[in-house]
Amino acid sequence: MQYEELSPVGADEGDGSDLGRLQNVPVELAVEIGRTRMTIGEALALGPGSVVTVGRLAGDPVDLLVNGRVIARGEVVAIDEELGLRITEIAAAVVDPSAEAGEGPAAEPDPEPNAEPVANQEGGIA
Numbered sequence: 340m341q342y343e344e345l346s347p348v349g350a351d352e353g354d355g356s357d358l359g360r361l362q363n364v365p366v367e368l369a370v371e372i373g374r375t376r377m378t379i380g381e382a383l384a385l386g387p388g389s390v391v392t393v394g395r396l397a398g399d400p401v402d403l404l405v406n407g408r409v410i411a412r413g414e415v416v417a418i419d420e421e422l423g424l425r426i427t428e429i430a431a432a433v434v435d436p437s438a439e440a441g442e443g444p445a446a447e448p449d450p451e452p453n454a455e456p457v458a459n460q461e462g463g464i465a
Contacts, residue, residue: 370424371402372415400427 373393385391395401400412403424413426 369404
C-alpha cells in the first residue's frame with residue numbers, strides 16, 4: 340500500500356494551496372430579504388395574493404448568507420427576468436481573540452446572523 344505524503348496541519352506552503360482544497364466544498368447561499376414572526380394560524384391562512392411584511396423597507400440592502408451566516412449585503416437586481424444580488428458591502432471578519440491566542444475553542448457564533456458587523460466599501464463598519 341502506498342501513502343501520499345501530507346503536510347502537517349497549519350503548515351504554511353506559501354502558495355495558498357491549503358485554501359484551494361476547500362474550493363469544491365458545497366455551501367448553501369441564500370439571499371434574505373427579511374424575517375417575520377406569525378402564529379401557525381396566520382401562516383395557514385396565507386394564500387394567493389397574501390402579503391407578508393418582513394421588517395424591511397423597499398430599497399433596503401438585503402443580506403447574503405453562506406450556511407446561515409451573513410457574509411455580504413447588496414441590492415436586488417433584475418436581469419433578463421431573473422433576480423440577482425449586486426453586492427455592495429462585504430462582512431467584516433469576526434475574530435475571537437482567545438482562539439487566536441490558543442486559549443481554547445472559540446465561542447459559539449451569535450445565532451442572529453443580522454447582528455454581525457458589515458464593512459462598507461470605504462472600509463468602515465455599517
